[in-house]
Structures are given as structure tokens and as C-alpha cells.
Amino acid sequence: MLRLVRETGTGAAQKFILGEQTARFEHVLRERLGAADVVACGSGTSALTLVLAAMGIGAGDEVVVPAFGCAPLAGSVVALGAAPVFADIDPWTMVVDPDDVERRITPRTKALMPAHMFSVMADMPRFAALARDRGLRLVEDSAVAQGGVLRGVPAGLSGEAGVYSFVQVKTFGTAGEGGAVVTRDPELGRTVRMLRNHGQDGVHRFVHHRIGWNSRFDEVLAAFQLHRLPGLADRLERRARIAARYTERFADLAVRGVLAPPPGRDGRCFYVYTLQADRRDALRAHLAERGIRSHVYYPLPLPHQPAFSRYAAPGDSWPAAVRAGERILSLPIYPQLTDDQVEYIADAVREFAVGT
Known part of the structure; x- marks a missing residue:
């Protein structure tokens, strides 16, 4: 890291934001994903x-x-003066329920924003079809899912645009804050690129x-992310193997009040491994x-949070989220x-579930 700081500080360009390293980072991610554009920005x-603003929300x-x-x-919706409408989640996967999303569409609805949750990706093919049929914009909150793939499509590219987060705890976390917008739409990418820098086009300052x-x-x-990128696939694979082992060890515990997430690799991201326990x-x-x-994580549903409760309709409920x-x-x-630590953790969970 110190070498990267020195190289940046002594480089001929003397640029510390939006310089050659950022452009290279965006290019590498774009090539890996097969995206039309990747726009690195300050946070997820x-x-x-930026995506919602570029869509005119x-x-x-x-x-x-x-x-x-x-x-x-x-918060991103409220920041633009729009209103979030909250849909409930699937009780097992804990990702947003497409049926409940569809029920909550009104004439004022302009966009759908499903999110991948913990280690499970949202049903993006279903959301893409729903958005297309109802004439709505589709934003994929893939902040936790970089490296995930669902039915052959990388996380972030099933909607009109997706986002990644590079904050420390994410699967491709960095030494500070950061994020990216990924999209198959070059015009949407161009607009986001302007919006991230006070509406300038990068040509005329x-x-x-x-x-x-x-x-x-x-x-x-x-530069730090470029340095760490070659090892990302191996780190993601290790996470996936740990998750698979946990799920194998916990498969019989549902009847004892400890529910593991669904098994499998397709549509998984392994950001965190989250049980449900009575x-x-x-x-x-x-x-x-x-x-x-x-x-x-998230002990209170968003509509029960003080900041967002005013957007919850009287009498509405989200039982699965609660x-x-x-x-x-x-x-x-x-x-x-x-491997020994993984087994130790799994043993401790089993001891609790089986022995009490």
C-alpha cells in the first residue's frame, strides 16, 4: 500500500482523483463483466x-x-425527493418477494430496486420481466454481490444498471470508501459519469x-483495487466453500430452530453467511x-426505522421482514x-441447536 501511495504521489500526472488508475480500474472491470460502462464513484x-438521478427519478x-x-x-430514493414503497421479503432467502413487489406498483411507480441480500441474489430474471411488462426502470442493488452470477449473468447486469460497494467489509472491500455503477447502457453510463463530478463531462472543465x-x-x-483484483476469484471461491460446509453441517437443524440459507452456487454471492435462529x-x-x-444485521425493517416510517402506509405490514x-x-x-476454524464454528452452532 505504501508503494502505491508513493507511486501516485510522485507520478507525473499528480492526480489523486479520477486519474489514470481510476480509468484503468474501470476498464478492467468493464472488460471482465462485458459491461458497456463501469463508473467508479465515492461509495455504493x-x-x-447517481443511477436513480440519471434515470430522472x-x-x-x-x-x-x-x-x-x-x-x-x-435513503437514496428519499434524497431525490421520491418516495420509497416497501415490499416484503421471502421468509427463507430474505430477498425481496417479486409477488409483493408487483402488488405494490401504482401509477406513480417509476422504478423497481431489488437488492441481493447476504448470500442470495434476487430473482433478477423475474424482475426484468416485470419491469419490462410494466414499463418501469430497473436498478439492481448488487452492492454485496460482486462476483455473483445468476443464470450466467454477472451481478449488476440484469437491470439497466447495478452498483458495487468497495467499503472494507464487502467481498472486494478497499482501504476506504468506494463504489461503482455498472451498466449495459452506454448513455446511462455517460450520464452517471457526469453526475459523479458536479455535472461536468470530463472534456470541458x-x-x-x-x-x-x-x-x-x-x-x-x-491502484489498491487493481493490485488486489487478481486474487478476488480465489477469495470468493474460499468464501463459497466455507458457506457450503456450513450449510452441509446445518442441513438438519431447521427442525431444531436453526435455519441455514438455501444451498447451491447459482445466484449466490457469499458476502456474509446468515442463519435464522428461533x-x-x-x-x-x-x-x-x-x-x-x-x-x-438489520434488526428493524426499513419502514419501522424513524427516518423512513413516514413512508409506511397506516396499517401496512411486512411480517417476513419483521x-x-x-x-x-x-x-x-x-x-x-x-478449515479447523470453520469446523469449530459449525460444531458450536450444532452444540447449541442439538444440545439445548
Whole structure:
């Protein structure tokens, strides 16, 4: 990392944002994905905002989003003056339910924004067909799913645009913040490219074609990501093998109140490995006593969050999202885990489920 900082700082261009390293990083990702464009930006959150803005989402519009997930799913919509409409999730996969999404489409709906969740990708073929049939825009929140593939299509490329996040905890995390927009639509990519840099087109400085944002990518981080990219496939494979072993060890525990995610490789991303447990807090304490760290993501559905509750219609409910928030527990899945450590973690979960 120090070498990359020095090379950037002493380079002839003396550019620390949106320079040659960023352009090379975008090019490499574009070639790997077969995308029309990849636009590196300041974060996964800003990537969502830039895509929605490029699509013209604004005041008076509705965007259907999952009720269960990270705040930017709703926050990016609200930031543009539009309204998030929350759809419930599948009780097992915890990704947004296409049937519930379809039920929530209204004449004000302008876009659908399904999200991949934990280790399971959303049913993008179904969402693509739904968006096409109803004349809606389709944004794929693939922030956690870089490297995932569903029916031969890389995560991020089933909708009009997708996003990646490079924040530290993601599968291709970096040493700071960062994200990218990926798309098969060159015109949409061109608009996002302008919006990330105050609406400038990259040719005429200080000529602003659109109201934009400061969401530019750091040259040192671009060089760092290029340095780490050759090992990404191996790290993702290791995550997948750990997940497969957990799922194998936990396959018979559903009747004992511990539900593993669905098995398989297609449509998987292995960002985190998340169980559902009837006695989640007791399981978490049991693991902590054995030196195993676990994590609870999203204990409250988005429509129950103070920031977004005003967008929830009176009497509306999201029972699967509520139940998931009460039961989820994520186990370690980072690729540096040894086989012995994986077995130790699996043994501890089984001890809790079978022995109590």
C-alpha cells in the first residue's frame, strides 16, 4: 500500500482523483463483466443515488424497494425527493418477494430496486420481466454481490444498471470508501459519469451540464483495487466453500430452530453467511462464550426505522421482514478462516441447536 501511495504521489500526472488508475480500474472491470460502462464513484450509496438521478427519478415518483436491508435502499430514493414503497421479503432467502413487489406498483411507480441480500441474489430474471411488462426502470442493488452470477449473468447486469460497494467489509472491500455503477447502457453510463463530478463531462472543465454531486474515486484506492483484483476469484471461491460446509453441517437443524440459507452456487454471492435462529440472542451468547464473533444485521425493517416510517402506509405490514430481523445471525465467512476454524464454528452452532 505504501508503494502505491508513493507511486501516485510522485507520478507525473499528480492526480489523486479520477486519474489514470481510476480509468484503468474501470476498464478492467468493464472488460471482465462485458459491461458497456463501469463508473467508479465515492461509495455504493452514492452509486445508487447517481443511477436513480440519471434515470430522472424525482419528486412525485415512487420506487419499490425491499422492506428489509440497508438504509441506502430507501435513503437514496428519499434524497431525490421520491418516495420509497416497501415490499416484503421471502421468509427463507430474505430477498425481496417479486409477488409483493408487483402488488405494490401504482401509477406513480417509476422504478423497481431489488437488492441481493447476504448470500442470495434476487430473482433478477423475474424482475426484468416485470419491469419490462410494466414499463418501469430497473436498478439492481448488487452492492454485496460482486462476483455473483445468476443464470450466467454477472451481478449488476440484469437491470439497466447495478452498483458495487468497495467499503472494507464487502467481498472486494478497499482501504476506504468506494463504489461503482455498472451498466449495459452506454448513455446511462455517460450520464452517471457526469453526475459523479458536479455535472461536468470530463472534456470541458467548469462547464456543468447537470446538477451533480462530488462522488469521485480516489487514485490510490484505484491502484489498491487493481493490485488486489487478481486474487478476488480465489477469495470468493474460499468464501463459497466455507458457506457450503456450513450449510452441509446445518442441513438438519431447521427442525431444531436453526435455519441455514438455501444451498447451491447459482445466484449466490457469499458476502456474509446468515442463519435464522428461533433463539437468536441465546445462540449469539453461546458463540461468544466460545470466542466466536457473530453479527446481527438489520434488526428493524426499513419502514419501522424513524427516518423512513413516514413512508409506511397506516396499517401496512411486512411480517417476513419483521421476523427476519428477530432471527438473523451472521457467522464468520472471511476467506482467511482455516478449515479447523470453520469446523469449530459449525460444531458450536450444532452444540447449541442439538444440545439445548
